Amino acid sequence: MTNTLHRFGDAESFYDDFVVFAIPSRGKNDKGSVPKLKKFLEMALPFKPVNLGDAIHGGAMRPSKDMKPTAHWHRDMTPDFRAVIDGVDAPTTVAAVFDNRPAAEDFVKTVKEAELGLCVNVSTSIDGAEQCCHAAGIQRHSVGYSLGFQGKTEKLPNTQVLMLTTMCGHGMISTSLAKKMIDWVKEGRRTPEQAVTYMARFCSCGVYNPSRAKRILEDARTKTK
Amino acid sequence: MRINPDKCVACGNCTYVCPMGAIYIDPTIKRATVDRNECVECYACFNGLSQEHLNPTLVRGLRKLFQMVRLRFDPEPDVCPTAAFEPEELVWPRVVRRAFSDPRVPHESTGVQGRGTEEVKTNDVSGRVQLGEVGFTIEFGRPGVGVWFHEIQKMTSVLAKAGVAFEKKNPITSLMSDVATGTLREDILGEKILSAIVEIKVPVARTEEIILLVREVEKQVDTVIALGVGARCAADGEDDIVGPILERMGYKLERAKTNIGLGRISNPAEELQKKEEPVGARP
Helix, strand or coil: CCCCCCCCCCHHHHCCCEEEEEECCCCCCCCCCHHHHHHHHHHHHHHCCCEEEECCCEECCCCCCCCCHHHHCCCCCCCCHHHHHHHCCCCCCEEEEECCHHHHHHHHHHHHHHCCCCEEEEEEEHHHHHHHHHHHCCCCCEEEEEEEEEECHHHCCCHHHHHHHCCCCCCCCCHHHHHHHHHHHHHCCCCHHHHHHHHHCCCCCCCCCHHHHHHHHHHHHHCCC | CEECCCCCCCCCHHHHHCCCCCEEEECCCCEEEECCCCCCCCCHHHHHCEECCCCHHHHHHHHHHHHHCCCCCCCCCCEECCCCEECCCCCCCCHHHHHHHCCCCCECCCCECCCCCCHHHHHHHHCCCCCCEEEEEEEECCCCCCEEHHHHHHHHHHHHHCCCEECCCCHHHHCEEECCCCEECHHHCCCEECCEEEEEEEEHHHHHHHHHHHHHHHHHCCCEEEEEEEEECCCCCCCCCHHHHHHHCCCCCCEEEEECCCCCCCCCHHHCCCCCCCECCCC
């Protein structure tokens, strides 16, 4: 599962958010899908993704179960794409996240030419996905629209926090952590890059977009609301 | 989830990372503590926090010293310095909390992986939603609010009365004691989870009716609801039917996931599963 549908923001705010994911359907095309899933991720690398992930093992930024105290002063913030690709060992959803449309378009073209036979989806603004399809000469097969949040919306936090937390659709990034990171960036206690990496480590399937999160934190730093 | 009080140094890092806000520093014992009623067993604390293995006595002593001279101990915010989290063995019905809240575990309790099914993500090979049909995903509790099963039942019972068909392989459907009435198992109604998705499919003509129904019931449901609507595009890749209905109802369509139709059925013929039909009452 990928859970990228209900990211909070208007269509314009997704100009730097393109999640392209591949999923084998159980009983239809999951047999022998592991090498294809690895190839899908491998093919994304030339287009400079900002994150890669699989739904079982996580994304390119992961927590450590044996951190040394000295790491507090020089924490490694480099995404480890190789670990994601090598770690795929069972049929699952894999995703490549891009922060610009040309890269997503070129990747979709490459995936089409590779004829992997996996089900591939593009999660972004409706126009953004249409443009990716058009560039690759593909007709859309199906579309899943987000109608946004309804019901007791008074229980939701402010828009900046919501934009940060909903990039992990599984809900693993808490409202309190996002608020804290905004505050720390405002106070100058951490850089936006550091704050983003802390949050990304909680995303369990690697669809968190650190590039968009950094932009949101930069915006939040100078806004008082 | 349990926090070992012998290891915890009350640094407070974990109180921020809990999606449900269920971890607090107990003022009497001065240790981080999990509110078991609010904890949904999502394991965000255990899986997401990096772990150090420092000596708790040493860390407590240093923290006390810094506090005395008004120095702030400023560790990384996503670290448990003493690896104090200890998962518990969960038994029924509490195990359902984890099945619906920790995305890394399959639905052992329900026999279905994930919070929902493949929806339209694999529609190019599953054919789940055809032209003239609409698939709804009604998600409860996300983001960061959570939901009790008895709240979800308010929706499923009304949907059942309306004669909709529930997706058979969906985890919520599998926990219904009576699919025809949308009744969930009684022993899980008091369990809280991070989120859950109810999936239904109806003819396009019922799109507006179902949305209005959801809007009405959500007034009585004590959580947020994220509504998703899935449709099959025409041969030219356009959706001239469902999207316009949604826009007429006042929805500004900002985001979607788009199945680009590259999937091919490749499993050996004898292993192909027979088509799964939704279950429940039919109009």
